[in-house]
Amino acid sequence: MRKYIGIIKIVSLAMLTPLVLAGCYFFGVQGSFRANNYQIEKIVIDNETYLSPQELAKEAKLRLADKQNIALQDSTTHQNATQSTQAASANKNAIDNAAQSEFEKLQLRAQEENAQASGQVVPATKPTSDKNLAQIILKATFSLNRAENILHGSTGCNEYTGRYAWQDSGRIVISGIASTRKICFPHEVQDFESNLIQYMDGIYTVKVLEKGKGYILDNGRLQIYLK
Known part of the structure; x- marks a missing residue:
């Protein structure tokens, strides 16, 4: 009788071991992301960086604040300057701006003419x-539905969805991505x-x-930064 009980225990352990290991594997893989909802900070494709809408707004606000601080400092510095110095400086800036504006117009005109000659559309x-970037209120998001292995989120003005699966604890497969098509x-x-x-x-x-x-999600060509 004891012999049969021993055999049963051995068989039971043999059956349970794969299940336990599979369970540990499963929970380890799912633990790669601690949360279900993230914001996309930026993407990098072929070494070219594209900021998400919320980061575009954030960076623009910082630049505007810097410009405002510089303008205030310049204003304080020039309060002690004479009227003639101020007038000369303003006149010089006006001339420089006009020259720069005219140069930019000539560059743009040449670009358009070259593009038209080659049959291309000027981008x-x-x-x-x-000022306009700072007014963006859109956000890019990245969310996981763990129950159904569905990935979904927003790119800013459009919504996307797809599926995901884990190859192991450090590699995730994303497939079937589709989105709405608003401009x-x-x-x-x-x-x-x-x-x-x-x-x-990928x-x-x-x-x-x-x-x-x-x-950072990296498929070799595209990197997605989440936070």
Whole structure:
């Protein structure tokens, strides 16, 4: 009888061991992300960086604040200057600005003429002003539905969805990404969204940033920064 009991114990342990290991493996993989909801800080595609809408607004506000501080400092410095010095400086700036503006017009005209001659469409590459960028209220997000292995979020003005699966504790597979198709403004937001959606499918290595400040998903070509 004891012999049979011993055999039963051995068989039971043999059956339970794979299940226990599988359970540890499963929970270890799912633990790669501590939370379900993140914001996308930026993406890097072919070494070109595209900031998310919220980061575009944040950086623009910082630049505007710097410009305001510089303007205040300049104003204080020039209070002690004479009227003639101020007038001369203003006149010089006006001449320089006019010359620069005329030079930019000539450059743009030459670019348009060259593009038209080659049958190309001239892209709208003029940067959006910091004042307009600072008014962006859109946010790019990255969320996990662990129950159904669904990935979803926002690129700013559009919503996207797809599926994900873990290869191991440090690699995640993202596939089937699809999004709504509204045109985004300003064009910096559109550039961010287009590159994210176009190249998002792939196998990513997940890197944890120092002090748990976020993650970097890297598929070799596209890097997604989460926080």
